[in-house]
Amino acid sequence: MMKFVIPKNVFMVFGAILVGNLLIHLEENTLKPRDTNIEFLREALNQTYYLVERDNSFLVLLPGGFGSWEFYQGNYQAEKIVLRERDGVFALKTINSYSSHVVQFRLGEWFREVHPEWKARSVVTQDLNELIQERFLEEFPGDSRHLRIIRRFESGNKLNITIIFEEDSASSIYEGYASSIGFDFVPRI
Numbered sequence: 001m002m003k004f005v006i007p008k009n010v011f012m013v014f015g016a017i018l019v020g021n022l023l024i025h026l027e028e029n030t031l032k033p034r035d036t037n038i039e040f041l042r043e044a045l046n047q048t049y050y051l052v053e054r055d056n057s058f059l060v061l062l063p064g065g066f067g068s069w070e071f072y073q074g075n076y077q078a079e080k081i082v083l084r085e086r087d088g089v090f091a092l093k094t095i096n097s098y099s100s101h102v103v104q105f106r107l108g109e110w111f112r113e114v115h116p117e118w119k120a121r122s123v124v125t126q127d128l129n130e131l132i133q134e135r136f137l138e139e140f141p142g143d144s145r146h147l148r149i150i151r152r153f154e155s156g157n158k159l160n161i162t163i164i165f166e167e168d169s170a171s172s173i174y175e176g177y178a179s180s181i182g183f184d185f186v187p188r189i
Contacts, residue, residue, distance in 0.1 A: 108123065
């Protein structure tokens with residue numbers, strides 16, 4: 001009678017293939033945004049967020065393009081943020097004491113941002129209750145000024161904004177209320 005023997009290296013190769021496939025699967029799924037379902041942001045829409053607390057991190061804000069007049073007003077400015085969405089087009093309006101800035105975008109699509117003090121290319125993605133904006137300032141040729149702005153909408157109508165530039169970060173906390181500030185939403189996309 002003949003015995004059938006499977007060599008040990010077959011099990012090792014088979015195990016290595018399984019582990020390799022598992023690592024590829026984990027890498028593909030952890031680098032992708034977890035969920036881009038708009039329902040995670042539904043309660044954050046049509047709110048007006050008022051600045052409650054901010055750390056004045058000069059290391060992030062000045063080199064990152066948040067300089068000059070509006071920055072130096074400090075705590076005297078009543079900063080507000082309004083977020084709207086219609087048919088997949090988001091509108092984000094930042095209102096300061098002296099100026100306002102409106103950005104309209106679709107999730108995952110590049111757009112141009114024009115501000116009186118700077119110009120940038122940006123893309124906004126969603127990860128559950130976060131809107132993550134990658135902003136590349138164009139005013140400094142040859143100098144890569146890349147900002148990451150994370151807007152995290154938390155329960156209890158709180159908005160936590162973290163701005164990351166190189167190794168430094170600055171954060172602000174906003175409280176949301178039913179929207180009392182309106183603005184015309186005209187999608188230009």
